[in-house]
Amino acid sequence: MTASQELVLGHADDWRIGFIGAGRLGQALAWSLSKAGLKVVAVHSLIQAHADAMTEPLQGCVAMSAQSVVDTCDVVFLTTPDSVISATCDRLVWRQGQAAVHCSGVTEVDVLAKALACGACIGGFHPMQTFGDPHAAVSSLPGCTITLEAQNPGLMQVLLELTQRLGCVANQLPAGMRGRYHAAAGYTSQFINAVFDQAVCLWQTWGASEEQALRALLPLAQGTLSSIERVGVARGMPGPVSRADLSSIEKHLRAISPMGQEMLHFYTTLCMRTVALAEQAGGIDETQATQFRALLQQAPGH
Ligand SMILES: NC(=O)c1ccc[n+]([C@@H]2O[C@H](COP(=O)([O-])OP(=O)(O)OC[C@H]3O[C@@H](n4cnc5c(N)ncnc54)[C@H](OP(=O)(O)O)[C@@H]3O)[C@@H](O)[C@H]2O)c1
Structure with missing residues (x-):
């Protein structure tokens, strides 16, 4: 595993953000980021119709293969179920200068080891909110706490900026505490x-x-x-x-x-x-x- 280099992405309005997994959280987060003026440009999901439905309200956003999402974007959210985050990340070729981020509360960030080995930065971005109905979640997200994890200071700045743009409160978790942290949320x-x-x-x-x-x-x-x-x-x-x-x-x-x-x-x-x-x-x-x-x-x- 190689350490990623400092992440330098320029102005937040120019970040190209992508999603792999068009489920409840993926939709709500993508729509919320877009509403906050950020560019969500690429989506992949297992079922094409689900990716299409997620892109529909997002101007300039296109459904594409998972590898194309990685190739296109600066920040890629892996919003699949927890059980397949690692395998999904492993199948893809990542590059230096981009970030792979999952949104799980309980899964350690090192499941994204393949991305790190390719030179990308890896992190966690866990909104402490329930995402049953993604449309309702867009309204309930502002004001919530988002737990951030990133060893790379550049990525931490990116995650803090996203949190702030969503109108949420940032929480940083010491390493190794995800089990307790997620149990507490339960x-x-x-x-x-x-x-x-x-x-x-x-x-x-x-x-x-x-x-x-x-x-x-x-x-x-x-x-x-x-x-x-x-x-x-x-x-x-x-x-x-x-x-x-x-x-x-x-x-x-x-x-x-x-x-x-x-x-x-x-x-x-x-x-x-x-x-x-x-x-x-x-x-x-x-x-x-x-x-x-x-x-x-x-x-x-x-
Ligand atoms: N839901 C919540 O309240 C909540 C709250 C906080 C954090 N989270 C976290 O958010 C993440 C996503 O949870 P969720 O509730 O949004 O799950 P979800 O509604 O089940 O959605 C998961 C999505 O991932 C897609 N998917 C599954 N396997 C895939 C693969 N191999 N490649 C690409 N896409 C794949 C599915 O695609 P298709 O639809 O196309 O089949 C589905 O749309 C998890 O890490 C979870 O822990 C969820």
């Missing part, structure tokens, strides 16, 4: 779904629909998020444990017990964590925390 993305699922299951036991449950639960969740934003994780925590209300938790445990071990175990595990937070926030003292822990440990699912 708590505030897909684990929210897991928690909502439990709440909706309880509503469904008295015949309410998921829609009815969400109508009631979403504003509650949004209130909690605002509270965290205002005063932090521990002090922003609502609920019976924060108020030292042991009897409410006893009632919850009795009500949830018939729902099965798995649900009870999940409840007691989460509740145990809230005891530590309430203690940290000063809402309960050590004796009260011990009482909560004893109650939760006695619950059958624990």
Whole structure:
């Protein structure tokens, strides 16, 4: 593997940006960069129709082979699924003076070793946002954090400029932290779904629909998020444990017990964590925390 040389690309408005992978993130990012006045000029995807659909709103952007994207562009985003980033990069011939960048949160940047060996710079550009609907994601991207990784200072400057043009906030990650970093993101993305699922299951036991449950639960969740934003994780925590209300938790445990071990175990595990937070926030003292822990440990699912 050879070290790449300093990347010197001139003015951002002149950078030729390309994408390999016309999926949810690729589309949203390409459209957002174009909206920010940057030149997205080339796209490749496995299915030609998908590449065409991505290029359609992009003036001057052409669908082409993956190698042609690399040959044409200064900055190439590999926006394939994580499992094929490395193989996709390996199949291509890269050159000095360009950058290969992936957008995965958990995949190490060294999967782009082939590009580095060819003299290109390699980096990571991971937007901390979900990209279900690419059109909606164009609106939700500004203000988000993008985690950047690049050993080459020239490429880091390029990634910082792209982040700034997107109206996003840059975050730089120490090497070797991607596993933890991505797991942390999971708590505030897909684990929210897991928690909502439990709440909706309880509503469904008295015949309410998921829609009815969400109508009631979403504003509650949004209130909690605002509270965290205002005063932090521990002090922003609502609920019976924060108020030292042991009897409410006893009632919850009795009500949830018939729902099965798995649900009870999940409840007691989460509740145990809230005891530590309430203690940290000063809402309960050590004796009260011990009482909560004893109650939760006695619950059958624990
Ligand atoms: N989605 C998110 O919320 C999100 C958030 C942050 C980061 N990311 C990261 O963004 C990257 C892309 O994720 P995604 O959600 O956009 O995936 P996706 O919607 O599944 O899209 C992946 C695209 O890659 C294309 N593709 C697959 N194999 C290919 C190959 N060998 N050569 C060229 N193109 C290929 C597919 O092409 P066809 O459509 O033509 O078959 C598809 O359009 C991943 O690294 C992921 O970790 C995603």
